[in-house]
Amino acid sequence: MSIQKPRGMEDVLPGESWRWQRVEAVFRDLAERYGYREIRTPLVEATELFERGVGGGTDVVEKEMYTFLDPAGRSLTLRPEGTAGAVRAFVEHHLDQEPGPLKLYYVAAPMFRYERPQAGRQRQFYQFGVEVLGAAEAAVDAEVIGLGVRFLRELGVEGVRVELNSIGDESCRPRYREALLDYYRPLRGQLCEDCRRRLERNPLRLLDCKVDRELAAGAPPVRDALCAACAAHYEEVRRLLGALGVEVVENPRLVRGLDYYTRTVFELVSDRLGAQNAVLSGGRYDRLAEQLGGPPTPGIGFAGGMERLLALLPGGAPRGAEEERPDVFVALVEPGRVAEALAAAERLRAAGLRAECELSGRSLRAQMRYASKRRFRLALLVGGEEWARGEATLRDLDGGRQASLPRGRLEEALARLEARRARPRAAPAGELRRLLAAADGERGEGDGDDS
Template sequence: MDLARPRGTEDVFPEAAARWRALEAVCHGLARRYGYGELRTPTFEHSEVFHRFLGDATDVVQKETYDFKDRGERELTLRPEGTAGAVRAFLQAGLQGGALPRKLCYVTLSAFRYERPQAGRLREHHQFGCEAFGSADPTTDAELIALVADLLRELGVRDFAVRLNSIGDPACRPAYLEALRDYYRPLLPGLCHDCQVRFDHNPLRLLDCKKDREAVAGAPRPADHLCADCAAHFATLRGYLDDIGIDHTIDHTLVRGFDYYTRTVFEFVSGELGAQNSILGGGRYDGLVESMGGPPVPAAGFAVGMERLLTVASTLAAPDPALDVYVASDDRREALAACQALRRAGLAADMDPLSRSLRAQMRAADRSGASVAVIRAAPERERGVAVVRPLRSPGAAQREVAWTALLADPRDQVGA
């Protein structure tokens, strides 16, 4: 097989696609209930949209993006996530000058990262995400978390947990990072290589280390070093979550991968998922819009991995619309005419284009899920009729209808 699909990508055939459509319907329904309107942005953006504003220290930008030049020598990048493009679109449309808050969502947004494929991880995956621009209020953080909790409940995901943290803002984070560095400086020689690098480039990620557990356990906690405003924001958010009945735990080591987060960060994890157990990540990014050249517009959002959602969802039984009618005939011209009459009447009809035996056609009819088979061969032709045979109701007997009536009035003749 020399024409294989690229590594880390998937083909979705109709059986599986039905689950996707069901999932998409759930996502759209929730977004609507929470007041988020759909935003569709390009699959690729100018590279600097991601490189400059997602944070150069993030691994995703450093080594995982698909970068290319087009024939006009423009430097472009396939989007590795949805937020940067949403912010870009928000600014380009001048929405910051319009009515705020502006709440936008995206469904089945394709995202590309050059990574080694693994359970729950692809090079092209899809996200459902929501972004709320223009509100710094904790009710916005709370509603985003609630939306996801509702989503998981609706999908029948049993085993999930909400992890929450606050990592401060430009007012209090510098002091915290100093405290963190002071704590780590003497420990540094004994730590892993990654941590040594993080110490200089991205100290917050030190908390993320899975190897140097003891060091992390004794480290100063972000939530203990918040300024008054951040602390109040965090406390209010937790109160709101309690009010609306969302269980959550504070994870003092939760910092998230992208640099743009401020204050609230959250993550939903599932025990059903394997090593890549994060279903969703999100948080507040009050500085991002401004850093992308806009006015200071606070914002918050999340993104869920839809493939991961699909593996943990239990309520998405695939209700793939079965065929309504299968036309079995030894004459393709007649079969086509009957199918067209049925199709134009709004029914799902199909036939056998391969001139197989009546027996084979009946088997195909059975497999197709059609509720009725129309049979038309020599004996029927002599009498100017067709047989209408029910396939799904054991008791029902087959009957004959006039061929001309079937073509003229297919719905009634077939009993649909």
């Protein structure tokens, strides 16, 4: 029997990978416009990182991790999420010494959780996300959430709303925990099995239980238990999001499943997904760097699943995106001209064209069938009488028109394309600098200080 992929893990095949690439490109471009730089951390970390960072009592650490001993007997774990590794790297490389706040992103980063596979939930799944380390201000929360909203908007996801909550910090959460325990303890018998187990260890998690929704509706809201500082932070995040024009829905039942969260937690939900189906989610984790042995460093971030996002996009790709068609198929009219065909394809690629050369010794008719199946725009025929005369024959595979021209003229056109490729892209900042210079000129000499 042939070998098959592990359960809960998917192949991304050539017909699909372009969709992933487009989404990744939109995220990468946007994150960099916001000043984020990419971080890549190992897929495998010390198990202790997740036990200490994500929290030993969470579902993720308790029952969903791929943990194994390496040949030297060290306990390693395939990362179940991205934040712990990013903060571990921040601490390990003393990135607090860099000018901050430090803004990090990752995209299409594989994560692993041993869960029952179902639609949109794989054991190996891919996340995009951002982390900001070194700023506690509500403005960071608003900007991070705003980035998520803009990302979905640029992809063409409609009807996005932000669900927002605060789960307090170490000064007010213990009190809230007690309030929750007072509420839930008498109801213990009515709770689902998971919640009975969670009750003493992590009563916050009972609020987002899918089974015990009615009980959660009667629980005391966290807002009432926030200390003055947490309440003020929450209000400021709401105010700033309002100023950015972001629609916010307060959700007092929103808690996140990982222990490191403090204060702000949020989810971006599309009404296309129905209830409880976040496209991306995140929150603040102001104590995490310290918990991992680093300097006290506030942090905030979000992550989202690529699979779920792709499933949500109309056509499975960003708005208006199509798979890029290849440009030129270099067809071989005479087998003896293969060296010239290879060279012609190289020349086309140097000019920036997507070009393929016949490699499998097919008949011309079979070559053309392949070229049209792969949706090439044009064919260049190498060999034959015209080629022998120093001409190139081009065929338009969309319209069927065909003509020969001196190869020198083709070369001139390719040289122009190559030169255009080499020219640097116009920098948008240049436009603003010209504006500045013009305004400075209007104010007269001696006003500017442009040293």
